Amino acid sequence: MSTGQNDNEIISLVLRGDQQAYATLVNRYQNYVFTLSLRFTKNREDAEEVSQDIFIKAYKALADFKGNSKFSTWLYTIVNNTCITFLRKKKLDTHSLDKEGVFEVADSQDSGFRANLVEQKSKVAMVNHAINMLSPDDAEIITLFYKSEQSLEEIAQILGLETNTAKVRLHRARTRLKEKMEKHFSEEVRDIYP
Amino acid sequence: MNENYKNTPLGAGGIEERLWSYIDGTSDAGERTVIDRLLQENAEWKAKYHELLEVNSLLQSSELEEPSMRFTKNVMEEIAKVHIAPATKTYINKNIIRGIAFFFITLIVAFLVYGFGQIDWTAKGDTNMPVDLSKVDYSKIFNNTYVNAFMMINVVLGLFLLDRYLANKRKEFQNEA
Known part of the structure; x- marks a missing residue:
């Protein structure tokens, strides 16, 4: 990913009227935004729609980006708020997803995925699948920390939490991920958790 | 402080939490020194450390999902129909906020002055109260x-x-x- 300074230069261009320059930002962050949205929606079509909405919201509010934080941190704050609104609209809160829906869906997909996993022999695919089994809150914080290049302070800012709370939440998310991997992929992780 | 770390319970949760902080680089220098020593001397800590390091490595290698090929084009088509909103600070005038605050403060002060003005401070009652509440004409105020x-x-x-x-x-x- 490019540095914050380059992002700021692009934002200046967009604010001066060069609308096409925004495409660079969309290209740069679309995978990050889409992955985070997918952690909430658990559905590619919805994730694509939500991601599109996020980039449009960010564009409209671009004049409010002060440059005090990284553009990505500001953008992920919009991702978090938009995804929470999406879940509320769908009458599904993150906690009910945590306990019921996601796990049931994930469990039912497990056998199909396992066959695919045998073909791929890929631990990376296994981790991705295990992350998808987590609640949106847990999957989001893991994605922000490991894939979106955000520090704990920035994650706390995005989620509207204290840094220590974000740290505890990340720790709990990793513990739950570990439990998921042990439960659903015991053979694959045997060399990790002997 | 270092010795305190050594005396804390070494349950699996405690070990993991401290090791994750160590791996993330968020533990302080004192804690790092203690954990460095524990990793050299204690087999349980060493095994757990390698286990978490492997999970950490797996998490770092996890992949990002990709939207459809047309994603950027779709966004740019939608953006062509909208405009960037003016920055919030340009349409929220601080003078208006200050004016509203001044208005309410003035109202409160005026209310207090009016209220205290109704009190006869020289009046003396049986209870030595400066005001006889039964004689206050509330209708003058609340009408x-x-x-x-x-x-x-x-x-x-x-x-x-x-x-x-x-x-x-x-x-x-x-x-x-």
Whole structure:
């Protein structure tokens, strides 16, 4: 990913009227935004729609980006708020997803995925699948920390939490991920958790 | 401090939490020194460290999902129909906010002055109270339209603040849950 300074230069261009320059930002962050949205929606079509909405919201509010934080941190704050609104609209809160829906869906997909996993022999695919089994809150914080290049302070800012709370939440998310991997992929992780 | 770390319970949760902080680089220098020593001397810590290091490596290698090929084009087509909104600070004039604050402060001060003006400070009663509450003519105060409007505004503001307070409490509760 490019540095914050380059992002700021692009934002200046967009604010001066060069609308096409925004495409660079969309290209740069679309995978990050889409992955985070997918952690909430658990559905590619919805994730694509939500991601599109996020980039449009960010564009409209671009004049409010002060440059005090990284553009990505500001953008992920919009991702978090938009995804929470999406879940509320769908009458599904993150906690009910945590306990019921996601796990049931994930469990039912497990056998199909396992066959695919045998073909791929890929631990990376296994981790991705295990992350998808987590609640949106847990999957989001893991994605922000490991894939979106955000520090704990920035994650706390995005989620509207204290840094220590974000740290505890990340720790709990990793513990739950570990439990998921042990439960659903015991053979694959045997060399990790002997 | 270092010795305290050594004396803390070495349950699996405690070990993991401290090792994750160590791996993330968020533990302080004292804690790092203690963990460095524990990793050299204690087989349980060493095994758990390698286990978490492997999980950490797997998490770092996890992949990002990709949207459809047309994603950027779709976004740019939608963006062509909208405009960037002016920055919030350009349409929220601080002078207006200050003016509103001045208006309410003036109203409160005027209300207090008027209220205290009704009190006969020289009057003496059996209870040595400076004012005989039974003789205060409330109708003079509360029949006034402006005073009633002022009270109404305060009630609405009070309800608004209560709503904000309860919303924040609910948010905190959800975060903790």
